[in-house]
Amino acid sequence: MGNPKGFLKIKREPEKHRPAGERVKDFAPVCLSRPAGDSRDQAARCMDCGTPFCHWGCPVANYIPEWNDLMYGGSWERAYELLDAANNLPEVTGRICPAICEFACVLGINDEPVTIRENELAIIETAFKEGLVKPRPPKKRNGKKVAVIGSGPAGLACADQLNRAGHRVVVFEKDDKLGGLMRYGIPDFKLPKNILDRRIDIWRQEGIEFRTGVDVDGGMVGKLVKEYDAVVLAGGSRVPRDLRVPSRELPGIHFALEYLIQSNRRVAGEKIPAGQLIDAKGKKVVVIGGGDTGADCVGTAHRQGAASVLQIEILAKPGECRPPEQPWPKYPFIFKTATSHEEGGERRWSILTKEFKSQNSKVKSIVCAKVDPKCKEIPGTEFEIEADLVLLALGFLNPEPIKGLNIELDQRGNFKTDNNYMTSQKGIFAAGDMRRGQSLIVWAIAEGRKAAENVGRYLGGMV
């Protein structure tokens, strides 16, 4: 602990954002980078706890007190080495992780927690700036080959770990570009895509082979099993929850991810044919679903020039404080305001969607009603909301099946594995959202690392 009084003298400085009026005009990052001096001050707040609950709360078990201390002391290189030892994509989690660790920070019991996520970002961005992040191909190859299906954070973390340990790794991706939801789900204003490209370029130089545009089916998995020593399935979980109400099929009603994928492609410079375009410009946009995917739709609609944006949610508005059943150090379900919400629009809770209405064969309004805390409709509370673009952000049910592949699923429809991440077929492993259901990037990274460790053990070595 470099500064024993840091937590007494220095207040938490939250991340700084570009002004809302300026940032809604483009898709550039909302967050501003923090000066190095401020980062060191914030690291000085860490108490180097005997039992660091931040470490316990972090799915990748980041060495948080250690790198806070090194950062405070100006030892950026060693701080980077420790960060790199636990997290394959700190430049991503440092930007968009909900920071489970901060909710577990001991300082958070009676003060504001350490800015762990931004400290992580400061370390990795300093490391890139100082040229510390460079290709380090394994010194020796062990002759084993592993195929990874899917290039989201789970597949990429798994591939990186296996490659570092000397395996030959080929990543197969059905999209035209790598990154999974980090590229085509999450908007650029949260995660600019050059951040992904910078890391993938290093992995390429380290020897990982990437094959895009390959939609792997059951037949191909069969061939890969023969050609490779192990196969890891990391295809994500993208079957969206639908809303079964009258007139759901009307034009103008889309799944959130359909909209976000298209917007990400447009921001990357792709032209979308007019007949397929989903654009919020001048429209009354209603986002159904109050979660993070919904918030990304809100921010995207603002940037596309929507006439109005309303986000509705069937559940009651969460409280501002931890509920008694989610005490510290648990990650609590509390009221959150995303940067997209600061940019405008309205949010309403305890609203049931009953039916869609049309005009000129397109959606024109939504019939809604209020619900009680048990989500039961309150009689006599029906009302109508005007809408000419409706985005359904109701969560995800399970992974898309891999056609022709016979693998046991769990009760929720996720790919079932044993404790060693192996599926019901020998030599085929699963990781990430495909195994645990829609989750978080940091969990996908943790899953990819654990799957890699188990593949390594299965192939007779350790990673």
Ligand SMILES: Cc1cc2nc3c(=O)[nH]c(=O)nc-3n(C[C@H](O)[C@H](O)[C@H](O)COP(=O)(O)OP(=O)(O)OC[C@H]3O[C@@H](n4cnc5c(N)ncnc54)[C@H](O)[C@@H]3O)c2cc1C
């Ligand atoms: C809109 C949105 C915003 C989010 N924002 C955040 C956030 O801010 N912070 C956060 O921590 N988490 C966020 N998440 C969650 C996070 O993105 C996911 O939990 C994470 O990406 C899961 O990683 P994954 O590698 O398991 O799967 P994915 O990222 O879904 O990647 C799976 C990849 O596998 C490929 N694939 C699938 N099947 C095949 C096949 N048969 N052949 C070849 N390739 C295949 C897919 O094309 C895809 O590229 C968000 C999710 C969404 C939808």
Ligand code: SF4
């Ligand atoms: S719990 Fe908070 S104060 Fe304690 S070591 Fe972790 S970051 Fe530092």
